[in-house]
Structure formats: C-alpha cells, structure tokens
Amino acid sequence: MRYAIISFTVHGAKLNRKLGELLEDAKGYHLSKYKEEGLKGVEGSLKEWTKMNFKDYEVLIYIGATGIAVRAIAPFLVSKDKDPAVLCIDELGQNVIPLVSGHIGGANGCAKYIASLIGGRAIISTATDLEGRFAVDEWAVERGLILTDLKKAKSIASDILKDKTIGFVSDFPVEGKLPKQVLESSYGEIGIYIGYDKGKKPFKETLWLIPKGLTLGIGCRKGTSFEQIERLIRGQLEKLDIPIEAIGKVVSIDLKQEEQGLLEWATHYHKSISFYSAHELNQIEGDFTPSSFVKQITGVENVCERSAVKGSDGGKLLLKKVALDGVTMALAMPYYTVTFEREGLR
CATH class of the missing domain: 3.40.1390.40 (Udp-n-acetylmuramoylalanyl-d-glutamate--2,6- Diaminopimelate Ligase; Chain: A, domain 1)
Known part of the structure; x- marks a missing residue:
C-alpha cells in the first residue's frame, strides 16, 4: 500500500518520520508553517493537500486531532468502495483510529498493523469487528x-x-x-x-x-488500433457482467509484442502484458479453436485461447475464442482456492 502521512506539530513530526522508516512506500508531509527537517513541506492548506492526495494514495494518515482529519476529508468522500483508507493518530502514537473505509479500503487492518509497529492501540468501531463476526466485505x-x-x-x-x-x-x-x-x-x-x-x-x-486474476488472451492483425481491441473486450465483458478489474494480465504471441494498439490497451488499464513464442504455445494441451490462416501466419493454429491458458498456468477457459474487426480474445480462469483462515470469527 502507498501511504501519505501529514503532521502538524513537533511531536507529530517525530512520529511521522518514524512511520516513514517503518512503512514501505510511505511519504511524509508537514505543514510548512511548522517546518520540520526530513519531511516534505506543504505550502498550501490542509484541504488542498487532502484533495491532491485523496485519489493518489491507498492510505492517508493524519497525525493530530481527529476533528482536523474529519474536516479535511469531508468534502472529498464519495463511497466506501471508492474512498481511500483514512487513519488518524494522536501525536504521541497512543491511539490509531480508522475513520473511513475500514473494511474495503483496509483501514481497520492498517490501524492494527500500525498500532503494532508503534506500540499504540487500534480503536476499531465497526460492529462485526467488535463482536468478532465475519465481515464479508x-x-x-x-x-x-x-x-x-x-x-x-x-x-x-x-x-x-x-x-x-x-x-x-x-x-x-x-x-x-x-x-x-x-x-x-x-x-x-x-x-x-x-x-x-x-x-x-x-x-x-x-x-x-x-x-480477480483472469488471463486475457489476445490475437490481432498487424496495425490493430486501441479502439478495435477495446470494442471487442468491452462488449464481451459486458455480456459476462464481469468488471475489467477481474482481468489480471494480458497475453499474446511474441509476433505482437510491438503492436501499439495492444500495448496501449494494456497500459491504459494498468495490466501487465506477456508474450509467448509459437513453440511455447504449441506445447499447451487442450481443445482449441483451430484456424489454418492463423497457423500459416504465426505458426500456431490459435493464439488467444492457447496464450490465455498458458498465462493462467494451465487454467480453464471461461470464454473461448471470440472475434471482431480483426481482433480475437479468450479468457482463462487460473486455479483458485477460497480460504477461510482467520480464527476467532463466529
């Protein structure tokens, strides 16, 4: 997780620096009118800082009074599935309080973790946590x-x-x-x-x-645009009623590793992309939709299905080959196990 931490006092700055050392990918800020060495100064208002970082960080931490944090975040709150985790810590590090996104955003878990690092106490107020019940979100x-x-x-x-x-x-x-x-x-x-x-x-x-973690296999003609790829993928995902967030990675044959439309699509949606040789794809066993034309061009009779199965480590095809405007796609499910590991839930 990426943490943005802001403090306002001398004691708060000390805790801010300490958290910066203890947490990975954390950036510490301090209001410039209370300048503090080792922390990035904030020239504008706290409201402006909050607005700037609200969508860029998974976790915002305010070191100071709870009221200050509440007033700072109030104008930017949207919903529990979109807001970042927001925590408030008193300047002595005694109490770590999750304010919003306790479950989905992970604020409750962050509070417990940070409290364990600094020797403080996580103040959890959600009912399922207090009663030790299962929280599905x-x-x-x-x-x-x-x-x-x-x-x-x-x-x-x-x-x-x-x-x-x-x-x-x-x-x-x-x-x-x-x-x-x-x-x-x-x-x-x-x-x-x-x-x-x-x-x-x-x-x-x-x-x-x-x-999450579906593997998207793609085949396409040379020079295929982002729009052509988007049209096919969006249409099929809507039919399945599956959000694009469920796609973990994109895969194809190495002949397509310089296709700008394909690379642009993966970059646009922040998906990792991998490419396999025809030899690697031909080693994959299974019942795939054959195409003599594709084999003549690429050396393998099906690109999208074979690459999807390989990319999912031998998973099962959820969607077999679908074609539109010179683009083909397939979706494969990786092996997945549903786990219930937390003890003490009732």
Whole structure:
C-alpha cells in the first residue's frame, strides 16, 4: 500500500518520520508553517493537500486531532468502495483510529498493523469487528474478490449480527473452516456465490463475488488500433457482467509484442502484458479453436485461447475464442482456492 502521512506539530513530526522508516512506500508531509527537517513541506492548506492526495494514495494518515482529519476529508468522500483508507493518530502514537473505509479500503487492518509497529492501540468501531463476526466485505478484499453489490454485503453483515444463517456456494475449492453462521448450502433467503457465472443465483438475495486474476488472451492483425481491441473486450465483458478489474494480465504471441494498439490497451488499464513464442504455445494441451490462416501466419493454429491458458498456468477457459474487426480474445480462469483462515470469527 502507498501511504501519505501529514503532521502538524513537533511531536507529530517525530512520529511521522518514524512511520516513514517503518512503512514501505510511505511519504511524509508537514505543514510548512511548522517546518520540520526530513519531511516534505506543504505550502498550501490542509484541504488542498487532502484533495491532491485523496485519489493518489491507498492510505492517508493524519497525525493530530481527529476533528482536523474529519474536516479535511469531508468534502472529498464519495463511497466506501471508492474512498481511500483514512487513519488518524494522536501525536504521541497512543491511539490509531480508522475513520473511513475500514473494511474495503483496509483501514481497520492498517490501524492494527500500525498500532503494532508503534506500540499504540487500534480503536476499531465497526460492529462485526467488535463482536468478532465475519465481515464479508473485508474478507472479500483480502482474498482478491470483487464485491458486485455493497447493499447485499451490508445485508449479510446485518443478518450475521442478528445471528441469522448465511448460505455459501463456490465454484472453486474451499479451504479452512467457515465462520459459524456461514453454511455451504444453496438454500436460504440470502447467501454468497463465488464464481464467474452471472446467471447463477442460488439464493433469493445473492451476493456475487468475482475472483480477480483472469488471463486475457489476445490475437490481432498487424496495425490493430486501441479502439478495435477495446470494442471487442468491452462488449464481451459486458455480456459476462464481469468488471475489467477481474482481468489480471494480458497475453499474446511474441509476433505482437510491438503492436501499439495492444500495448496501449494494456497500459491504459494498468495490466501487465506477456508474450509467448509459437513453440511455447504449441506445447499447451487442450481443445482449441483451430484456424489454418492463423497457423500459416504465426505458426500456431490459435493464439488467444492457447496464450490465455498458458498465462493462467494451465487454467480453464471461461470464454473461448471470440472475434471482431480483426481482433480475437479468450479468457482463462487460473486455479483458485477460497480460504477461510482467520480464527476467532463466529
């Protein structure tokens, strides 16, 4: 995580510098009118600093009074799934308080971690944490799952606090003991489904969780534009109702490693991209959609499906070859295990 830390007093500056040493990828700031060596001065107002960093950092830390932090962030709050984690620490480091995005943004976990580093106390106020109950939103984020419906996640949290039973269905293997009120069953009013099938709704009210890490295999003609690639990918993801965040990486054949449209697409969406030789792709076993034309050009009868399976370490095809405007794509699911590791949940 990337941390932006701001302090206002002499004691706060000492703690700021200490956190900068203890946390990876942390940048310390101090209001310039209280200049402090070793910290970057902020010439403008606290409100301007907050606005500048609110979208650029995963975690904002205010060292000082809680009221100062609350007033600083208030104009920029959007929603719990978009706001960064925001913490407030008193200048002596005694109390570490998560203010917003406790679960999805990871503020609660950050507070506990930072408190352990500085010998302070994490002040957690969320009900599921206080009662030691299962928090599906926090658990999902920790395991790389995409929450598709915050309202349903809230309903599940509410039912768990009322000691109601929550159903659970997964298309992937499950490891560990499920929390007390979560049962592997497709019956019930409300429950959780983990998989990629948007049509699978085992409960009257189903919270769909989508694993991240899909591998996108791409084939394309020489000179294919960003727009052509975008049109095919967007269209297919919308049909599957899968967000682009679920794609972990892009893969193709090495003949396409200088295709500007493909490179531009991967860069635009911050996706890693890898390329394989025809020999490597021909080693992949499976039932793939053949094309004699593609084999004549590339040396392998299918680029998108084979590269997707290879890129997912031998995973299963979720979407077989689809073509549009000289672009082909396929999606492969990596092997995934749903884990319940946290102890003490009930």
